Amino acid sequence: MKIKATQKNRKVVVELDRKDTATISAGTARPAHSLFKLKQILVPVDFSECSKKALRYAVPFAKEFEATITLISVVYVPYHGSDFEGINLPLLEAEMRETATKQIEALAGTEIPAEVPRRTLIRVGRPFHEITEAAAELETDLIILATHGRTGLKHMLLGSTAENVMRHAKCPVLIVREQEHEFI
Secondary structure (H helix, E strand, O other), X not given: OEEEEOOOOOOEEEEOOHHHHHXXXXXXXXXXXXXXXXXXXXXXXXXXXXXXXXXXXXHHHHHHHOOEEEEEEEEOOOOOHXXXXXXXXXXXXXXXXXXXXXXXXXXXXXXXXXXXXXXXXXXXXXXXXXXXXXXXXXXXXXXXEEEOOOOHHHHHHHOOHHHHXXXXXXXXXEEEEOOOOOOO
């Protein structure tokens, strides 16, 4: 902790580092007024390490604001006519949904602490559309979403779910990059 007198107005400036902040706030209650009111956090997951990183960002937000984390996974089976001749698409979709349900429950159990309220959601359709629709239905305050950071031809061919969610969501979106430094 550093305490300095200012030359203007005869005031004192107190600079705190992490240890000081933790010590001071350990015995104090949370401030009554916060700039942010987060009650619902939506975290889309595709079970990649990148989406797990987004979930690791969401947990401290949920703890701080006593918010609920909703994990959403979107099953997408593209129906392009003759591309899938001979394949039972409804059966494939049901199997993908069942697998996603098992994976999302396991992920919630291992990555989200018991004291954080949570729920899971499986939707079927185009990922960005289902994510933004779910966010609106749940009155989500914040979407925390991972991006793989594809560029060039891959981005042009595959598109970017994160980019489309950011463009269409009615709430703030925090994009977590695969190769960025940690701030938590």
